[in-house]
Amino acid sequence: MTKRICWCGAHEFLPFSAEYERCANCGTLVSLVGLSNEELQVSNDDADFYGRQYWLEHQSKDLGFPNIFQRSRSDLTDRNLHWLRTLLKYRLPPAKVLELGCSHGSFVGLLHQSGYEAAGLEMSPWVVEFGHKTFGVPISVGPVENLDIEPGSLDVVALMDVLEHLPDPVGTMEHTLRLLKPDGLLLIQTPQFKNEMNYEQLVATNGAFLEQFKSNEHLYLFTKESVSRLFKQLGAEHIVFEPPMFYQYDMFFAVSRQPIVANSDETAEAALTSTPSGRFVQAMLDLDSRIKVIDADRAERLDQINTLGAQIDTLSAQIAIIDGDRADRLDQINTLTKMIHELQAAMQEKNS
Ligand SMILES: [Zn+2]
Numbered sequence: 007m008t009k010r011i012c013w014c015g016a017h018e019f020l021p022f023s024a025e026y027e028r029c030a031n032c033g034t035l036v037s038l039v040g041l042s043n044e045e046l047q048v049s050n051d052d053a054d055f056y057g058r059q060y061w062l063e064h065q066s067k068d069l070g071f072p073n074i075f076q077r078s079r080s081d082l083t084d085r086n087l088h089w090l091r092t093l094l095k096y097r098l099p100p101a102k103v104l105e106l107g108c109s110h111g112s113f114v115g116l117l118h119q120s121g122y123e124a125a126g127l128e129m130s131p132w133v134v135e136f137g138h139k140t141f142g143v144p145i146s147v148g149p150v151e152n153l154d155i156e157p158g159s160l161d162v163v164a165l166m167d168v169l170e171h172l173p174d175p176v177g178t179m180e181h182t183l184r185l186l187k188p189d190g191l192l193l194i195q196t197p198q199f200k201n202e203m204n205y206e207q208l209v210a211t212n213g214a215f216l217e218q219f220k221s222n223e224h225l226y227l228f229t230k231e232s233v234s235r236l237f238k239q240l241g242a243e244h245i246v247f248e249p250p251m252f253y254q255y256d257m258f259f260a261v262s263r264q265p266i267v268a269n270s271d272e273t274a275e276a277a278l279t280s281t282p283s284g285r286f287v288q289a290m291l292d293l294d295s296r297i298k299v300i301d302a303d304r305a306e307r308l309d310q311i312n313t314l315g316a317q318i319d320t321l322s323a324q325i326a327i328i329d330g331d332r333a334d335r336l337d338q339i340n341t342l343t344k345m346i347h348e349l350q351a352a353m354q355e356k357n358s
Pocket residue numbers: 012013014015016029030031032033034
């Protein structure tokens with residue numbers, strides 16, 4: 007049996023759970039199960055791990071996600087808009103964008119409508135065909151190492167929930183960085199493991215991060231520090247962490263070999279609305295912003311209602327105490343009145 011090695015080259019591990027160990031050198035959580043580079047590839051769509059069944063059955067039956075047909079519709083109005091906002095901040099259309107692990111292709115489709123020169127990549131020929139048919143965008147069968155892409159030609163490579171699946175993150179990211187222009191950037195969403203996380207405590211508190219423990223899929227669970235280290239080692243030392251869509255367990259960041267410069271909202275809006283289909287995308291973003299305002303307003307009102315409810319409870323308790331006190335006093339008055347009457351009666355009897 008070969009000795010297990012972390013992406014960072016270290017082979018000293020600290021215990022974490024039955025499925026994972028923590029690298030003593032870089033702090034990444036490393037799967038004990040693993041998956042090889044060969045197993046990542048799909049040569050038989052009906053039998054291989056990331057083949058057709060992964061998309062049709064595993065995702066919905068085993069993991070409880072909506073199926074790929076529903077997702078190709080619903081992702082457009084939630085995560086895809088979140089990712090697009092961040093992409094617009096750092097690169098304007100018509101930048102050249104490749105999404106590795108694009109699933110059903112809705113984000114590539116949205117990017118295409120936004121005016122980007124967008125393409126995708128997936129491992130299963132079945133899902134590649136599905137995405138191509140559904141969104142009319144170019145999608146290739148991976149891995150990325152097998153594609154004929156001119157080095158230094160891409161503005162952005164997006165990897166949403168992909169980095170943690172890679173058996174060789176160093177090799178694949180090294181190759182991917184070579185495909186970027188010198189100022190090109192990677193846009194990445196991946197689970198965020200935290201140094202202070204403790205397996206027993208996560209189980210005891212039913213922590214949100216528990217669902218990231220899928221040891222045959224999530225091979226490396228990075229911390230912010232360890233992922234920064236990975237890219238720094240590859241010459242991409244500029245990293246900007248953005249608010250993740252799924253803040254309970256993810257991190258979301260842009261990383262580049264050159265300093266990352268942000269566009270203003272106005273510049274991004276002007277670029278997006280410069281094409282007819284981009285205007286429709288801007289309208290989706292506008293709607294999404296309005297919904298967020300309404301949601302925030304509703305949450306605030308709910309907070310107020312809860313605060314008022316708590317105040318009413320406190321007042322009710324005080325009233326109950328006052329009522330009890332009043333009843334006691336009335337009892338005392340009645341007793342005293344009775345005594346007075348008895349005394350009066352006794353005095354009248356004495357006087358007569
Ligand atoms: Zn390590």
